[in-house]
Amino acid sequence: MKLLNKNILGLLSIIFFLSSYDALSQEAQKGDLNVSISYFINNNKIPYLLAKVKTKVDGKFKPVNAIPLNLFLDKDSAGTLIAKVVTNEKGEATAIIPASLKNQWSSSIKHTFLASFDGNKNYESAKADLTVGKAKILIDTTSDRKITATVFEMKDTSWTPVKGVELKIAVRRLDADLSVNETASFTTDSTGQATADFKRDSIPGDEKGNIILVAKIEDNDQYGNLLVEQTVPWGSKFIPVNNFDRRTLFATRDKTPIWLLFMAYSIVITVWGILISLVISIFKIKKIGEEIQA
Amino acid sequence: MENLNSTANEKIIQDLLPQKFGKSGKIWTGILVAFCLVGLFAYYRQLRYGLVVTSMRDYVSWGIYISNFVFFVAISLVGSLITAVFRLADVHWSTPLTRIAEIIAVAAIIFASLIIIVDMGSPERFYNLFIHGRLQSPIIWDVIVITTYFFISILLLYFPLLPDIQILIKYKEKSSKRLQKFYSFIGSFWKGTPAQFKLSEKAINILCITIIPVAFSIHTVTSWLFATTYRPGWDSTNFGAYFISGAFLVGAGGVVVAMYVFRKAYHLEKYITADHFEKMGRIVVLLALLYLYFNVNEYLVPAFKMKKSEEAHLNGLFTGEFAPLFWFAISVGMLIPIIILLFKKGRRPLPVFIAGIMVVVGAWFKRYLIVTPTLLHPFLPMTNVPDSYRHYFPSWEEWAIALGSLAGAMLVITILSRIFPIIPIQETITERHETAE
Numbered sequence: 001m002k003l004l005n006k007n008i009l010g011l012l013s014i015i016f017f018l019s020s021y022d023a024l025s026q027e028a029q030k031g032d033l034n035v036s037i038s039y040f041i042n043n044n045k046i047p048y049l050l051a052k053v054k055t056k057v058d059g060k061f062k063p064v065n066a067i068p069l070n071l072f073l074d075k076d077s078a079g080t081l082i083a084k085v086v087t088n089e090k091g092e093a094t095a096i097i098p099a100s101l102k103n104q105w106s107s108s109i110k111h112t113f114l115a116s117f118d119g120n121k122n123y124e125s126a127k128a129d130l131t132v133g134k135a136k137i138l139i140d141t142t143s144d145r146k147i148t149a150t151v152f153e154m155k156d157t158s159w160t161p162v163k164g165v166e167l168k169i170a171v172r173r174l175d176a177d178l179s180v181n182e183t184a185s186f187t188t189d190s191t192g193q194a195t196a197d198f199k200r201d202s203i204p205g206d207e208k209g210n211i212i213l214v215a216k217i218e219d220n221d222q223y224g225n226l227l228v229e230q231t232v233p234w235g236s237k238f239i240p241v242n243n244f245d246r247r248t249l250f251a252t253r254d255k256t257p258i259w260l261l262f263m264a265y266s267i268v269i270t271v272w273g274i275l276i277s278l279v280i281s282i283f284k285i286k287k288i289g290e291e292i293q294a
Numbered sequence: 295m296e297n298l299n300s301t302a303n304e305k306i307i308q309d310l311l312p313q314k315f316g317k318s319g320k321i322w323t324g325i326l327v328a329f330c331l332v333g334l335f336a337y338y339r340q341l342r343y344g345l346v347v348t349s350m351r352d353y354v355s356w357g358i359y360i361s362n363f364v365f366f367v368a369i370s371l372v373g374s375l376i377t378a379v380f381r382l383a384d385v386h387w388s389t390p391l392t393r394i395a396e397i398i399a400v401a402a403i404i405f406a407s408l409i410i411i412v413d414m415g416s417p418e419r420f421y422n423l424f425i426h427g428r429l430q431s432p433i434i435w436d437v438i439v440i441t442t443y444f445f446i447s448i449l450l451l452y453f454p455l456l457p458d459i460q461i462l463i464k465y466k467e468k469s470s471k472r473l474q475k476f477y478s479f480i481g482s483f484w485k486g487t488p489a490q491f492k493l494s495e496k497a498i499n500i501l502c503i504t505i506i507p508v509a510f511s512i513h514t515v516t517s518w519l520f521a522t523t524y525r526p527g528w529d530s531t532n533f534g535a536y537f538i539s540g541a542f543l544v545g546a547g548g549v550v551v552a553m554y555v556f557r558k559a560y561h562l563e564k565y566i567t568a569d570h571f572e573k574m575g576r577i578v579v580l581l582a583l584l585y586l587y588f589n590v591n592e593y594l595v596p597a598f599k600m601k602k603s604e605e606a607h608l609n610g611l612f613t614g615e616f617a618p619l620f621w622f623a624i625s626v627g628m629l630i631p632i633i634i635l636l637f638k639k640g641r642r643p644l645p646v647f648i649a650g651i652m653v654v655v656g657a658w659f660k661r662y663l664i665v666t667p668t669l670l671h672p673f674l675p676m677t678n679v680p681d682s683y684r685h686y687f688p689s690w691e692e693w694a695i696a697l698g699s700l701a702g703a704m705l706v707i708t709i710l711s712r713i714f715p716i717i718p719i720q721e722t723i724t725e726r727h728e729t730a731e
Contacts, residue, residue, distance in 0.1 A: 253428040264429055264438075271442055274504050278449055281497045285456070285490045289483030 030119070031055050033064060035128040037071075037115050039224030044136045048096040051115050053087045055123070063091025067123070071095050072114040073104060080104065082113070109134050109154040135223035137167070139215045139230045145198040147180060149215035151188050153223065161192025165217060169196040171203060172212040172229065178203075180213070198234060205235020303723050307461055310719045311468045312712055313560055319708075326705040333698015336691040337412060345415040347691045352679055354669045354686040358696045359413035361662040365544070366406035366703065367440070367516045368537070368657065372545025373399025373447050374509035378502035387573060389725055390565045390717045394552045396451040397716075398545070401706035403444045405699045412695055432518045443505075443512045450501045453494055456484040457720035473713065513541045520664070526607040527596075527668040536588040540657065543581040547631075547653030550574050552707070554647035556716050565717050568643055575641030578649065579632055586628045607671040615685075616667050619659055627656020 034054045041047040051069050054061040064087060071082040083095035097105060105111070112131040119125035134154035141147050147169050152159035165188045170177035178200065186194035194215075205211040211234055216227040247257045315323060340347050350357045376395035380388040411417050427434045459481030466474055484490060517537035520528040530536070553574065557566040597608050611620045631649040634640040640649070666686055676683070688696070 249430045251430070253426065253430075256429045260429060264435075268438060268442075271504065271508060274500060275442070275445055275449065278453075278497050278500060281493050282452075285493050286483040288487060288489050288493075289485045292485045292487060293483075 030121075031123045033067065033117060033123045033126040034061065035069070035115050035117060035126045037113050037128050037130040038219070039113065039130060039132045040227070041136075041224070042227045043229055046096050048094055049082065049113055049115075051085065051087070051093045051095075051128075053091045053093075053117070053126075063087070063089070064123070065089045065091065067091070067117055069093060070116050070118075072116070073097065073101050074108075074112050074114075076114055076116065109156070130224070132224040133222050135162070135217075135226055137215050137217065137226050137228040139213065139228050141213070141230065141232055145234060146195055147198060147213055147215070148193055148195045149186070149188075149228070150191070150193045151217065151226075152192060161188070161190075163188055163190045163192065165192075165220065165223070167194055167215055167217045169194065169213070169215050171200055172214050177214055177216070201234070203235050204238045205233070206238055207240070209233045209235045209237040211235035299727070302726065306723055306726065307465065307719055309562070309564065310715045310717050310722065311462070311465055312715055315712065319559065319712075323705070323708055326701045326708065329701030330698050330705060332694045333696075333701065336694035336698065339691055340412070340415070340695070341417075347689060349686055349689045349692065351683040351686075352676055353672070353683045354666055356413070356665050356669060357686060358662060358666075358688045358692050359409055361658070361665045362696045362699055363406055363409045363413065364516060364537075364661040364665065365658050366402045366409065366699075367513055368541035368544045368661070369548050369654075370399045370402035370406060370443065370447070370545070371509050371513055371538070371541040372402075372549055373450060374505045375542055375545055376549060377450055378505045378509075381498070381502050382506075386725055387570065389721050390562075391549060391553060391570065391574070392454065392721075393451075393714070393716055393718050394556065395545075395549055396447065396454075397707050397710045397714075398548050398552060399447045400444075400451055401703040401710070403440065403447055404706060405703045407440055407444065408702075409696075409699050412699075432515060432522050435515045436512075436519060439508065439512045439515050443508050446501060446505045446508055450498070450505060452480075453498050453501065454718055454721065455714060456481050456490075456494060457486060458715050458718060460484045460486055461719050462715070476713070510538060513537045520668075525668050525673065526601075526604040526671050527664070530592060532588065532591055536585075536592055539581065539585045539588050540660065543578070543585045543628075544654060544657035546574065546578045546581050547650045547657065550578060550646050550650035551654060554643055554650070556711065557643070560716065562717060565722065571643045571646040572638075572641045575635045575646045575649070578646070578653065579635035582628050582632045582635070582653065586632065589624065589628070603673050604671075607667060610667050610671065611663065616663060620663055623656045623660040623663055625656075626652045627660050628653075631656075 032055065034056075036052045036054075038050045038052070039047060040050060049071055051071065053064045053067045053069070055064050056062075067087045069085050069087070070076075071085060073080045073082050080101065082097060082101065085093035085095050087093045110131060110133045112129055115128045117123070117126045136152050136159065138150045138152070139147065140150070149167060149169055151162045151165045151167065153162045154160075166185050167188065168177065168179065168185050170179050180196050181199040183196065186196060188194045198213075203211060210231050213230045213232055214227060216225070217223055218225055220226075245251075245255065247255045249257065249260070251257075336347075348357060348359075372395045376388055377392045381392075411420050414420060423434065423437055427437070459477050462469060462477045463474065463482060469477070514534035514537065517533040521530055521533035523529075550571065553566050553570065556562060593608070593611070596604055597612070600608065610616050631652050634645050634649045639645070670684060670686065
C-alpha cells in the first residue's frame with residue numbers, strides 16, 4: 001500500500017512539473033510579426049507610406065493593432081526618421097515623407113524605406129524594407145474621348161518614358177474604380193504611353209456631368225503605387241432627387257404640405273368661426289336682457 | 295288650471311334646485327379632496343425630481359398617464375351622445391340626463407388636458423408644442439381638437455343653463471350670497487324673452503350639430519396617436535371606429551353610474567325614473583355589443599394571422615403576463631354587462647348601476663391594455679437596456695397622480711352638481727307642460 005502511495009505521489013509530481021513547465025514555456029513564447037511597407041504617390045504630389053502588420057493565428061494572417069513602428073528613409077538613424085506610427089485595428093499605419101527630409105529625398109532617384117518594430121512582451125522585434133524608384137504618370141485626354149497615360153521614371157536628372165509598365169485607366173466611382181472600356185489593364189509602349197478609348201458614355205457624373213478619370217500603377221516592384229486623376233465632363237448630368245426640403249408629412253413645421261395646411265386651417269376656421277358666432281350670440285342675449293332691464 | 299300649473303312648477307323647482315351637501319356629501323367631497331392632495335404631492339415630487347420618479351423608461355414611455363388620458367377623452371364623448379344625438383333625434387326622455395352628461399364631459403375633458411401635461415414631465419414643455427409643433431403631427435391635431443371640444447362642451451353646458459340661472463337667482467334663499475353673485479355674473483341678463491329663447495335654441499342646435507363631428511374627431515385623432523405609429527397592436531386601420539365605439543360605451547356607463555348616484559343622493563326618483571335606467575340599459579348593451587364586435591376584429595384577426603413580430607404582444611395579452619388583466623377587461627367591461635343588461639330584470643336601476651360601474655372600471659383597464667403592452671414589444675428590441683425596462687408597473691407617484699386626476703374629475707362633477715341643478719329645471723317644466731297638453 002505504501003509502495004502504491006509512493007508511486008501515485010511520484011506520478012502526480014511528474015504531471016505537476018510537466019504541466020507547470022508547459023505553462024511557463026507558453027508564457028515565455030512570443031508571437032512573430034509580419035511587417036510590410038507600401039509606397040504611394042497620388043497626383044504626383046506628396047508621397048506616403050502604408051505599413052501593415054500581421055501575425056499568424058491558427059494558420060491565418062490577422063492584423064495586429066497598437067504596434068509602434070519607426071519608419072526611416074534609406075538608413076536607420078535619427079536624422080532619417082520619417083515618422084513614428086502606431087497601427088490601427090486594421091493593423092495599418094500611414095506616414096507622409098516629411099519636408100525635413102526634402103534634401104535627402106532629392107539626392108537620389110531610388111530610395112529604400114525601412115520599418116522597424118522593437119518588440120514587446122507579446123511579439124518579437126520585426127523589420128521590413130522597400131526600395132522604389134521615382135516615377136510619375138501624366139494623363140491626357142482628347143475631344144474624341146481618348147485617354148493617354150504616360151509613365152516616366154527619373155533617370156539621372158530627367159524624366160524618361162518607361163516601356164512595358166502595366167497600368168489601369170479607369171473612372172473613379174464611389175466604392176471602386178471602373179475600367180473605361182472592356183480592357184482591364186494597359187501596358188505602356190516605347191514612348192511610355194498607353195491609350196484607352198472611353199466607352200462609358202452613359203455613366204452618371206456630378207451635377208455638371210463631370211467624372212474623374214484615373215490612371216494608376218498598383219503594387220509595382222520598381223515604382224510602388226502611383227495614381228493620377230483628371231476631371232472630364234464626359235458623364236451624364238446627375239440631377240439629385242432630394243425630398244429633404246420639400247413639403248412632406250415628415251418635413252419640418254415650415255414645410256407642411258399645402259393640402260394639409262388647407263384642410264387643417266379650413267376645419268379650424270370653420271369650427272372656430274361657428275364657436276365665435278355662438279359667443280356673439282351670448283352677447284346678443286345679454287344685450288336683449290339689459291334692454292329689458294333698462 | 296294656472297294655479298295647478300304654478301304649484302306643479304314650484305314643486306319641480308323645489309325638487310331640482312341644488313342642495314347643500316349633507317354629511318355623506320361632505321365625507322365624499324373630503325375623500326376626493328384627500329385623493330387630489332396626495333396626487334398633487336406626487337406631482338410636486340415629479341416636478342422636483344423629474345419623470346424618473348415614475349416607472350416609465352425607454353420601453354414604456356407611455357404608462358398610466360396616457361391610459362388615463364385616453365380614458366378621460368373617451369368618457370368626455372358622452373356629452374355629444376346624450377345631449378347632441380338625442381336632441382337632434384328629438385328624443386325627449388333623455389332631458390333629465392343631459393346636464394349630467396354635459397358636466398361629465400366638461401370634467402373629463404379638463405382632466406384629459408391636465409394629465410397630458412403631467413405626462414410631459416415639465417409643464418413648460420407644453421409651450422414647445424406651440425413654438426415647435428408641426429401641423430403634420432397627430433399630437434398637434436389632438437391639442438387643437440381637445441381645445442375645441444373643451445370650448446364646445448363649456449358652451450353646451452352654458453346655453454341650456456341660462457334659463458335655470460334665472461330660476462336660481464329668483465330663489466335667493468336657497469343659495470349663499472357668494473353663489474348668488476356668481477349666478478348674477480354668468481346669467482343675470484337672462485329674462486326668458488322669446489327673442490332670448492330663440493337665440494339660445496338656435497345656438498344649442500348649432501352646438502349639437504357641431505359637437506358630433508368634433509367629438510368624433512377628438513377620439514379618432516386620439517386613436518391616431520397610436521395608429522399612425524408602426525407598432526404591434528396599434529398598426530390598425532380600424533382604430534378610429536374602435537376607439538369611438540369604446541368611448542360611447544364608457545360614456546354611457548359613466549352616465550348610468552352618475553344617474554344612480556344623483557338619484558339616490560338628491561332623491562330624484564320622480565325625475566330619473568326606472569324607465570330611464572331601462573332605456574339607458576338598452577343603450578349600454580347595444581354599445582357594449584358594438585365595442586365587443588370591434589374588439590373581436592382588433593384581436594381575432596391579428597391572432598388568426600399571428601405574425602411573428604406581433605406574436606409576443608398577442609400571446610402576452612391572451613395567455614401571458616397581461617392575460618388576467620385582459621380577460622378581466624373583456625369580461626367585466628363587456629361580457630358581464632351585456633349578460634346583465636340583455637335581460638329586462640337586469641335593466642332595473644341597481645343592476646344597471648352595477649353594470650355601469652363594471653363598464654367604467656373595465657374601460658379604464660382596457661385603455662391601459664391598449665397603451666402599455668404594445669410598448670413592451672417593439673418591432674426592433676432595444677439593446678443594452680436593464681432588464682427592469684422590459685416590465686412596467688406604475689410607481690406610487692403615478693398611481694397617486696392617476697387616482698388624483700380621477701378624483702379631481704369627480705370633484706369637478708360634485709362641485710358643479712352643487713352649484714347648478716343636476717336636472718335642467720326649465721326644460722323639465724316645459725316638457726311636463728307639453729306632455730300635459
